Amino acid sequence: MVHYFRKGPHQKLQVMEGLRSGGGGGVVAFLGDGVNDALAIRVADVEISVDLGTEIAKEAANVILLEKNLDVIAHRVLFINTIKYIKMATSSNFNNVFSVLAWLPYQPIQPLQLLFQNLLYDSSQATIPWDNVDPEYLAAPTTWNARSIARFMIFLGPTYSVFDICTFLINWYPFGIRDQHSTLVPLAQTNWFLEGAITQLFIIQLLQTGKIPIIQSRVSVSIVALTTLVSGIVFAIPYIPKLSAVLGMSRPKPEFYGFLAAMVMGYVILVHIVKVIYQHMFKEWL
Structure with a gap:
């Protein structure tokens, strides 16, 4: 497992694009709540933000979590x-x-x-x-x-x-x-x-x-x-x-x-x- 810390908006975007282009048929999800997460959220297969996130993050997402757990997206x-x-x-x-x-x-x-x-x-x-x-x-x-x-x-x-x-x-x-x-x-x-x-x-x-x-x-x-x-x-x-x-x-x-x-x-x-x-x-x- 690879961990990334303290990445800027464009670096997060590059990570997401790399994951999506890596092959294997996987689905890439990104959960973010800040302004610097919006670009990465937008390019994910599953775009997730939270109810208390910034407006731009919520606008970029297609799923908004209303609770602090991922059980609500077990669809x-x-x-x-x-x-x-x-x-x-x-x-x-x-x-x-x-x-x-x-x-x-x-x-x-x-x-x-x-x-x-x-x-x-x-x-x-x-x-x-x-x-x-x-x-x-x-x-x-x-x-x-x-x-x-x-x-x-x-x-x-x-x-x-x-x-x-x-x-x-x-x-x-x-x-x-x-x-x-x-x-x-x-x-x-x-x-x-x-x-x-x-x-x-x-x-x-x-x-x-x-x-x-x-x-x-x-x-x-x-x-x-x-x-x-x-x-x-x-x-x-x-x-x-x-x-x-x-x-x-x-x-x-x-x-x-x-x-x-x-x-x-x-x-x-x-x-x-x-x-x-x-x-x-x-x-x-x-």
Whole structure:
């Protein structure tokens, strides 16, 4: 460890620039409270000052400590969970767009149904800020990486669409829904609503870790409770007369639940395989 004492503003600036240009992928933070700290604060990756510092130091910083300890900036868990939410949401929405573009002679899902599905999915993610985080993600600071988010979305999004297409094929062949004038179109839309909503809920379990969920890493109790509640609501919707009428749904045929169970099992397996491939290729997950 190297210590520096009694350095002037430009000397502090040189030290910070040297640390940042040293390589190694590290994140450089600087905490200062005086006028002579402003230059060094400005060039740091994490710019920190204190509430009792000079105005110029506080202006240069992007984090102001209100207490005399660093516990107030222990935001790694929150940051990782924020990245979880963004990657889940972007990849899932990309999947919806990708699937809606599939050619069908009827509308695969109504706009109100899709909005309600997204409302349920977003509601199920409400406790993600308090989710468990694997220790390896907390070992070092993580920086914002828009390219990583875009890569995750493009790589994972089409994977989910495989089972949307399976649902379309089930509607087409076993159920014979092939025409926009068919009286069974609401059934087809209900089937896709159920498949999309349930697989989105599994996404929360599958994507929150790069490991095997439940066996190697577990989500928080609050997420399990909330996703269980939302899944119960999803299955109940087609059987609530007034709500299903507003959403334009009909009761699924009993045999569809067998297809749905098989698709969910296949979904879990395929997503895990793609997750392993993604981590092998890009050496990252969250």
